Structures are given as C-alpha cells and as structure tokens.
Amino acid sequence: SQQGEEDPQALSIQEGENATMNCSYKTSINNLQWYRQNSGRGLVHLILIRSNEREKHSGRLRVTLDTSKKSSSLLITASRAADTASYFCATDDGGGFKTIFGAGTRLFVKA
C-alpha cells in the first residue's frame, strides 16, 4: 500500500529559487518524515513533524503539516545545485511500526 504520494513527480528550478514539494497521505498518522536521496544512494533523514505540530524548520527547510487535509509540504529556500536529489515523504500507518514511503519528487537545481 502506498501511503504518501509526492507532487510534483519532478521539479526543475534555478539556483537561488525556492522549491516546494507536496505530500498527501490516506490514513491517520502519528508523524511524517522527509528524506533526501542522491542518485541511488541511501536515504538521508531530513526532518520529522509530529501529528500535533503544524510547522517545523531546520536550516533552509520548512515543513508544514495539515492533518485535516492529510497533506504536508517541504519548502527548500534559496536552493543550491547540491540540493539536486529525490525527496521522499514517509509516514507511519497509525500504529507506528510500519513506515511507508511515497514515490518521491525529483528536484533538479540548475547552477
């Protein structure tokens, strides 16, 4: 089953612009996470937001969560070429022990 679905599938922007990716999910969750993957390598955890939080920041990252709409967004401000990667959202299944990933958004930042 696929819980999180990212939108858009791919995004191409210029260096310095902001990048926004969205994630929608289907069932109640305890938390939502965002990960980054550089070309086929292992995923790297970026940020976790709990179901009772609405917004969270970490450096140039801003994550929002709207549990009423079952959606989250990841904003990367002042993007850099090094931000080129695939970004995945991941949720639990409500019970907390399974982690379900979406298909990802591929971000390309042009220098």
Add this chain to the structure above:
Amino acid sequence: EAQVTQNPRYLITVTGKKLTVTCSQNMNHEYMSWYRQDPGLGLRQIYYSMNVEVTDKGDVPEGYKVSRKEKRNFPLILESPSPNQTSLYFCASSLFGGYGYTFGSGTRLTVV
C-alpha cells in the same frame, strides 16, 4: 562512525540460487527494516524488526525471509530468487519505531 553496513553492494545471481544480504548497525538501534526500491514505486517495506527475535511483515514480504538473532544484525534471505526480485535493496535502522532512519548504502540485486 555511526552507520548501517550492507553487503554486498552489487550482486548478480541466477534464478533459484539462495542468497543472503547482510545488514549490520553499530548504533545499538532497536528497530531495523528492509526496503526495496523500484522505479516509479518508491520504497516498499519488506520486513521490519522491533527488537531481537521480533520481526513482522511489511507490504511486500513474499519471497523473503529475515532473522534477528542479535541486535546489530538483520540479514535478508532470498531462498529461491526470481527475476521479479531484481531491485535496489536498502537496510535501515532507528533507535525505536520507524522514526529517523539511518540507511545503508544499498544492494543492487539482479536475478537472471
């Protein structure tokens, strides 16, 4: 260095020949999990383990086995691999639950 180590990185095998992909973590994490990644499908969970001797199925467990005899190791076993198991496999661990995973570097498996 805190890490999850998977071996091998690349593996080409033939249909039906049993294989094991090893996974080891040095962070004393309780939770470990296996995922496969296929184009357009994202990561799908195969099995997870909440602690030693405690394992459970993920979304795509068919054709795979796991064991968790020690806290640090969580091998993935394919008893009779088939071509549809050709994929990129990731092992991941976290302190508890499935939060804040540390991922291994991946194992690219080809079954011919």
